[in-house]
Amino acid sequence: EPEVTQTPSHQVTQMGQEVILRCVPISNHLYFYWYRQILGQKVEFLVSFYNNEISEKSEIFDDQFSVERPDGSNFTLKIRSTKLEDSAMYFCASSFNRDRGNTIYFGEGSWLTVV
Protein backbone atom coordinates (compact mmCIF):
# COMPACT_ATOMS: atom_id res chain seq x y z
CA GLU A 1 0.00 0.00 0.00
CA PRO A 2 1.40 3.44 -0.84
CA GLU A 3 2.59 5.49 2.09
CA VAL A 4 3.47 9.06 2.96
CA THR A 5 7.16 9.19 3.79
CA GLN A 6 8.94 11.79 5.87
CA THR A 7 12.55 12.74 6.47
CA PRO A 8 14.29 13.15 8.80
CA SER A 9 12.70 10.96 11.43
CA HIS A 10 14.44 12.97 14.12
CA GLN A 11 16.29 16.29 14.03
CA VAL A 12 17.95 18.26 16.77
CA THR A 13 18.58 21.91 16.05
CA GLN A 14 19.73 24.98 17.92
CA MET A 15 17.30 27.75 18.67
CA GLY A 16 17.28 30.33 15.89
CA GLN A 17 18.34 27.90 13.18
CA GLU A 18 16.29 27.15 10.09
CA VAL A 19 14.83 23.68 9.69
CA ILE A 20 13.34 22.00 6.65
CA LEU A 21 11.18 18.93 7.09
CA ARG A 22 10.57 16.88 4.00
CA CYS A 23 7.67 14.75 2.90
CA VAL A 24 6.81 12.64 -0.11
CA PRO A 25 3.01 12.39 -0.34
CA ILE A 26 1.23 9.50 -1.96
CA SER A 27 1.79 9.91 -5.68
CA ASN A 28 -1.74 10.51 -6.99
CA HIS A 29 -2.82 12.68 -4.08
CA LEU A 30 -3.63 16.33 -4.66
CA TYR A 31 -3.97 17.74 -1.14
CA PHE A 32 -1.13 17.97 1.32
CA TYR A 33 -1.08 18.83 4.99
CA TRP A 34 1.17 19.43 7.95
CA TYR A 35 0.09 18.69 11.49
CA ARG A 36 2.12 18.84 14.67
CA GLN A 37 1.94 17.28 18.10
CA ILE A 38 3.76 18.80 21.01
CA LEU A 39 4.66 16.13 23.56
CA GLY A 40 1.65 15.29 25.70
CA GLN A 41 -0.71 17.47 23.67
CA LYS A 42 -3.19 17.05 20.84
CA VAL A 43 -2.38 16.63 17.17
CA GLU A 44 -2.95 20.10 15.71
CA PHE A 45 -3.57 21.20 12.14
CA LEU A 46 -0.99 23.59 10.70
CA VAL A 47 -1.64 24.02 7.01
CA SER A 48 -3.18 22.51 3.90
CA PHE A 49 -1.83 22.91 0.39
CA TYR A 50 -3.43 22.41 -2.99
CA ASN A 51 -2.55 23.39 -6.52
CA ASN A 52 0.73 24.94 -5.37
CA GLU A 53 -0.76 27.25 -2.83
CA ILE A 54 -1.89 27.27 0.77
CA SER A 55 -5.60 26.59 0.99
CA GLU A 56 -6.01 26.82 4.76
CA LYS A 57 -3.79 27.51 7.73
CA SER A 58 -4.22 27.65 11.46
CA GLU A 59 -3.21 30.35 13.92
CA ILE A 60 -0.10 28.32 14.70
CA PHE A 61 1.15 28.70 11.13
CA ASP A 62 2.65 32.15 11.48
CA ASP A 63 5.27 33.96 9.41
CA GLN A 64 8.11 31.76 10.58
CA PHE A 65 6.53 28.78 8.82
CA SER A 66 6.37 28.20 5.10
CA VAL A 67 5.51 25.29 2.83
CA GLU A 68 6.64 24.48 -0.63
CA ARG A 69 6.33 21.84 -3.29
CA PRO A 70 9.70 22.34 -4.96
CA ASP A 71 9.29 19.53 -7.46
CA GLY A 72 6.68 16.98 -8.47
CA SER A 73 7.15 14.75 -5.47
CA ASN A 74 8.38 16.58 -2.37
CA PHE A 75 6.39 18.74 0.01
CA THR A 76 8.41 20.66 2.58
CA LEU A 77 7.79 22.55 5.79
CA LYS A 78 10.33 25.23 6.64
CA ILE A 79 10.67 26.81 10.04
CA ARG A 80 12.74 29.95 9.56
CA SER A 81 14.06 30.65 13.03
CA THR A 82 13.26 27.85 15.43
CA LYS A 83 12.12 28.45 18.98
CA LEU A 84 12.13 26.07 21.91
CA GLU A 85 8.36 25.78 21.68
CA ASP A 86 8.63 24.44 18.12
CA SER A 87 9.85 21.14 19.56
CA ALA A 88 7.21 18.66 18.47
CA MET A 89 6.40 15.75 16.20
CA TYR A 90 5.49 17.07 12.77
CA PHE A 91 3.22 14.91 10.66
CA CYS A 92 2.85 15.26 6.93
CA ALA A 93 -0.36 13.95 5.37
CA SER A 94 -1.99 13.73 1.99
CA SER A 95 -5.36 12.97 0.46
CA PHE A 96 -6.76 12.51 -3.01
CA ASN A 97 -9.57 14.98 -2.52
CA ARG A 98 -11.46 16.70 0.28
CA ASP A 99 -14.91 15.32 -0.32
CA ARG A 100 -16.93 13.70 2.43
CA GLY A 101 -15.63 10.20 2.99
CA ASN A 102 -12.15 11.17 1.90
CA THR A 103 -9.24 9.58 3.78
CA ILE A 104 -6.23 11.55 4.95
CA TYR A 105 -3.08 9.44 5.11
CA PHE A 106 -0.33 10.33 7.56
CA GLY A 107 3.40 9.88 7.49
CA GLU A 108 5.35 8.51 10.44
CA GLY A 109 6.34 11.94 11.60
CA SER A 110 9.50 13.97 12.05
CA TRP A 111 10.48 14.58 15.62
CA LEU A 112 12.02 18.04 15.97
CA THR A 113 13.93 18.95 19.11
CA VAL A 114 15.01 22.57 19.50
CA VAL A 115 17.74 23.14 22.08
Added chain:
Amino acid sequence: AQRVTQPEKLLSVFKGAPVELKCNYSYSGSPELFWYVQYSRQRLQLLLRHISRESIKGFTADLNKGETSFHLKKPFAQEEDSAMYYCALGTRQLTFGSGTQLTVLP
Protein backbone atom coordinates in the same frame (compact mmCIF):
# COMPACT_ATOMS: atom_id res chain seq x y z
CA ALA B 1 -15.61 26.29 16.65
CA GLN B 2 -15.22 22.56 16.38
CA ARG B 3 -13.94 20.56 19.29
CA VAL B 4 -13.34 16.90 20.11
CA THR B 5 -13.21 15.59 23.64
CA GLN B 6 -11.83 12.23 24.69
CA PRO B 7 -12.34 12.14 28.45
CA GLU B 8 -10.08 9.16 29.19
CA LYS B 9 -6.33 9.55 28.73
CA LEU B 10 -5.71 5.96 29.81
CA LEU B 11 -7.90 2.89 29.62
CA SER B 12 -6.98 -0.64 30.63
CA VAL B 13 -9.07 -3.72 30.02
CA PHE B 14 -8.43 -7.44 30.17
CA LYS B 15 -8.19 -9.53 27.03
CA GLY B 16 -11.63 -10.70 25.97
CA ALA B 17 -13.43 -7.91 27.80
CA PRO B 18 -15.53 -5.32 25.99
CA VAL B 19 -13.97 -1.96 25.43
CA GLU B 20 -15.47 1.45 24.77
CA LEU B 21 -13.43 4.54 24.03
CA LYS B 22 -15.45 7.69 24.43
CA CYS B 23 -15.53 10.63 22.04
CA ASN B 24 -17.75 13.68 22.18
CA TYR B 25 -17.71 16.46 19.66
CA SER B 26 -18.88 20.00 19.21
CA TYR B 27 -19.74 21.09 15.68
CA SER B 28 -22.46 23.27 14.25
CA GLY B 29 -22.91 21.56 10.91
CA SER B 30 -23.16 17.98 9.76
CA PRO B 31 -20.10 16.34 11.29
CA GLU B 32 -17.70 13.96 9.67
CA LEU B 33 -15.98 11.82 12.27
CA PHE B 34 -13.06 9.44 12.26
CA TRP B 35 -11.12 7.19 14.56
CA TYR B 36 -7.39 7.02 14.01
CA VAL B 37 -5.09 4.53 15.73
CA GLN B 38 -1.40 4.83 16.42
CA TYR B 39 0.43 1.66 17.36
CA SER B 40 3.72 1.99 19.18
CA ARG B 41 6.23 3.92 17.06
CA GLN B 42 4.03 3.81 13.98
CA ARG B 43 2.08 6.32 11.94
CA LEU B 44 -1.46 7.49 12.53
CA GLN B 45 -3.73 5.11 10.64
CA LEU B 46 -7.38 5.53 9.83
CA LEU B 47 -9.35 2.93 11.75
CA LEU B 48 -12.84 3.84 10.66
CA ARG B 49 -15.09 6.72 9.70
CA HIS B 50 -18.73 7.22 10.44
CA ILE B 51 -19.76 7.82 6.86
CA SER B 52 -18.92 4.29 5.76
CA ARG B 53 -20.46 2.56 8.81
CA GLU B 54 -17.90 -0.22 8.54
CA SER B 55 -16.34 -2.49 11.11
CA ILE B 56 -12.55 -2.70 11.11
CA LYS B 57 -10.64 -5.18 13.29
CA GLY B 58 -13.88 -5.78 15.17
CA PHE B 59 -14.27 -2.10 16.10
CA THR B 60 -17.44 -0.16 15.43
CA ALA B 61 -18.51 3.38 16.14
CA ASP B 62 -21.95 4.88 15.86
CA LEU B 63 -22.58 8.55 15.43
CA ASN B 64 -25.15 9.77 17.96
CA LYS B 65 -26.11 13.28 16.95
CA GLY B 66 -28.39 13.73 19.95
CA GLU B 67 -25.57 13.07 22.38
CA THR B 68 -22.91 14.44 20.00
CA SER B 69 -20.90 11.29 20.52
CA PHE B 70 -18.92 8.87 18.39
CA HIS B 71 -17.78 6.22 20.84
CA LEU B 72 -15.54 3.40 19.63
CA LYS B 73 -16.50 -0.09 20.74
CA LYS B 74 -15.22 -3.61 20.50
CA PRO B 75 -16.95 -6.55 22.15
CA PHE B 76 -13.81 -8.61 22.85
CA ALA B 77 -10.51 -6.77 23.21
CA GLN B 78 -7.27 -8.36 22.03
CA GLU B 79 -3.74 -7.65 23.24
CA GLU B 80 -2.82 -6.35 19.78
CA ASP B 81 -5.45 -3.63 20.19
CA SER B 82 -3.15 -1.87 22.65
CA ALA B 83 -2.45 1.52 21.06
CA MET B 84 -3.26 5.19 21.17
CA TYR B 85 -6.68 6.00 19.73
CA TYR B 86 -7.63 9.42 18.43
CA CYS B 87 -11.09 10.64 17.56
CA ALA B 88 -11.07 13.31 14.85
CA LEU B 89 -13.61 15.64 13.29
CA GLY B 90 -13.65 17.44 9.97
CA THR B 91 -12.95 17.09 6.28
CA ARG B 92 -10.85 19.98 5.07
CA GLN B 93 -8.83 19.98 8.27
CA LEU B 94 -9.01 17.49 11.09
CA THR B 95 -9.56 18.47 14.69
CA PHE B 96 -8.23 15.76 16.95
CA GLY B 97 -9.11 14.76 20.44
CA SER B 98 -6.33 14.35 22.97
CA GLY B 99 -6.28 10.59 22.52
CA THR B 100 -6.87 7.57 24.73
CA GLN B 101 -4.07 5.11 25.41
CA LEU B 102 -5.68 1.67 25.45
CA THR B 103 -3.85 -1.16 27.16
CA VAL B 104 -5.24 -4.66 26.84
CA LEU B 105 -3.93 -6.85 29.62
CA PRO B 106 -3.36 -10.60 29.20
